[in-house]
Amino acid sequence: MSNEKWWKSAAVYQIYPSSFCDSNSDGIGDLPGILSKLDYLKELGIDVVWLSPIYKSPQADMGYDIADYRDIDPRYGTLKDYDALVEGLHSRGMKLMMDLVVNHSSDEHEWFQESKSSKTNPKRDWYIWRPPRYDADGTRHPPNNWKAQFQGSAWDYDETTDEYYLHLFLAKQPDLNWENPDVRQAVWELMRFWVHRGCDGFRMDVINIISKVDGLPDAPISAPDEEFQDARALFANGPRVHIYLQEMNREVLSKHDLITVGETPYSIDPTALAKYVLPANKELDMIFQFELVGLDSAPNASFTPRPWTLPEFMQVVNRWQTLERDAGYWNAVYIENHDQGRSVSRWADDSDAWRALSAKMLAVLEVSLSGTQYVFQGQEIGIRNFPRSWGIEEYKDVASQNWYKEVLERRRAEQGRDDVDMSDILDGLQKKARDHGRIPMQWNASPHGGFTTGTPWMRVNDDFPTWNAEAQIADPDSVLSFWKSALRLRKDNKVLIYGDFTLLDPTNKQVFAYRRVYGEKRAVILLNFTSETVKFTVASVAAEASTRGHVFGNYPLVDGVVGAEIELRAYEGRVYLS
Numbered sequence: 001m002s003n004e005k006w007w008k009s010a011a012v013y014q015i016y017p018s019s020f021c022d023s024n025s026d027g028i029g030d031l032p033g034i035l036s037k038l039d040y041l042k043e044l045g046i047d048v049v050w051l052s053p054i055y056k057s058p059q060a061d062m063g064y065d066i067a068d069y070r071d072i073d074p075r076y077g078t079l080k081d082y083d084a085l086v087e088g089l090h091s092r093g094m095k096l097m098m099d100l101v102v103n104h105s106s107d108e109h110e111w112f113q114e115s116k117s118s119k120t121n122p123k124r125d126w127y128i129w130r131p132p133r134y135d136a137d138g139t140r141h142p143p144n145n146w147k148a149q150f151q152g153s154a155w156d157y158d159e160t161t162d163e164y165y166l167h168l169f170l171a172k173q174p175d176l177n178w179e180n181p182d183v184r185q186a187v188w189e190l191m192r193f194w195v196h197r198g199c200d201g202f203r204m205d206v207i208n209i210i211s212k213v214d215g216l217p218d219a220p221i222s223a224p225d226e227e228f229q230d231a232r233a234l235f236a237n238g239p240r241v242h243i244y245l246q247e248m249n250r251e252v253l254s255k256h257d258l259i260t261v262g263e264t265p266y267s268i269d270p271t272a273l274a275k276y277v278l279p280a281n282k283e284l285d286m287i288f289q290f291e292l293v294g295l296d297s298a299p300n301a302s303f304t305p306r307p308w309t310l311p312e313f314m315q316v317v318n319r320w321q322t323l324e325r326d327a328g329y330w331n332a333v334y335i336e337n338h339d340q341g342r343s344v345s346r347w348a349d350d351s352d353a354w355r356a357l358s359a360k361m362l363a364v365l366e367v368s369l370s371g372t373q374y375v376f377q378g379q380e381i382g383i384r385n386f387p388r389s390w391g392i393e394e395y396k397d398v399a400s401q402n403w404y405k406e407v408l409e410r411r412r413a414e415q416g417r418d419d420v421d422m423s424d425i426l427d428g429l430q431k432k433a434r435d436h437g438r439i440p441m442q443w444n445a446s447p448h449g450g451f452t453t454g455t456p457w458m459r460v461n462d463d464f465p466t467w468n469a470e471a472q473i474a475d476p477d478s479v480l481s482f483w484k485s486a487l488r489l490r491k492d493n494k495v496l497i498y499g500d501f502t503l504l505d506p507t508n509k510q511v512f513a514y515r516r517v518y519g520e521k522r523a524v525i526l527l528n529f530t531s532e533t534v535k536f537t538v539a540s541v542a543a544e545a546s547t548r549g550h551v552f553g554n555y556p557l558v559d560g561v562v563g564a565e566i567e568l569r570a571y572e573g574r575v576y577l578s
Ligand code: GLC
Pocket: 061, 064, 065, 101, 169, 205, 206, 263, 338, 339
């Protein structure tokens, strides 16, 4: 059918370069390490590799702070290594997607160095500078009350010119001024640079916050006790974001056959977010929406877990699966990335008893949803969150560290002593920290899981001796072997890629059931999200399922026609196809 595209049927594998494979024993993953694993990815059924940032960076935020957009960070290798990786991918029929981080640069980028040098520097206006505000007694304050992600004020004072610059993330990540056409030109040029060097697409970091509200007004006071306030509504999906992305499409994207996905946090409004994707708008192929992965977080507190229910989960999936289908909305299907805890630990059951089965059930979920598939490194072997017994020192992410320090200092001040109880914060981090997505890949049973022969930059999860890729390659029953066949099933059945989605039993607290229809082809998917055997008794669905073949699942297949009632075993996932 006419809406079929190579990037819609693609399976994309996200690599977090620092933690994938270390080739030179310095404890940090690198490009030659990635090159050495391409056959593994090909074998898994991967079409596109997306690399989290590999550009030159002081690594204040693990490479999401770029000091040179046209060079590779020495910890990862050289431009030659990049070329070899492109060649290695292309010769295997795979493609390469890069992370485009252009809402902000590093403060060490020469653009920012120039910008801060004087008010008259030609690059002054490439960033967002404002004079201080002074209160009645002459105390200096930032230009507005916006709070940054991962730290206090979104403004940092610079003495050289007696002004503040805006940074929506760390002070080492100054926001570029997209209002300036020269900035946009520079971005288009660096995109062309990588496309000409063999890159096949981009994942665009926080791309929905590049246009800030006019006048940069104070945010409404939502936390009266705090100095800085949540301003996300003032920069998410801002006034000119679509104009800029349409310009990007005209100038760069439309001239090549690329795959593009925009990361769009701080908004879960489907109507607002669909605009980035609808083909008539000529912007991006798809976005990463955060409604599903945010479901288990307390409101505005990403490191505080919140209990969730299956009907809520199904509602969110349903909303995005059925969004503006006729107008061509297309989903990016993901449940893990480098900013998230592991899916088996959040949405299933990572205890030894159920880990493998429930990780496979989540694989059935992913491959049977409409959208481009994203598999995060380690998801294919069922890596789980590292344990609660690990202390705060094992958390390397600046966001985890800053959050811990912030609460620690507040409690010490409130309680007037040093030894305050932080166990609830550690409980939350064990569930929700970004660190769990950044743990080194578990390749084999050798020290540090075969990730490095040196000292790893981050501790490897303790279960690597038994839980690793090598052991799973050898085991036809492993999570890895299951993912291979699940991705194959999807490739072989377009109904799973393109079919329309209907939620079948919206209030069921145990079973997620849905139908997919594509032309003459139909699929029914049943997923038991509990560790109990449950009877699925929606008669019409059972009858429908029973007339179709049970072709795929994480238990041995059940032969023949089943009755009006289907029994699903613990964490069983089934696909019926006709
Ligand atoms: C995105 C990235 C995250 C990073 C942030 C700032 O959300 O995925 O890792 O910290 O942007 O660049």
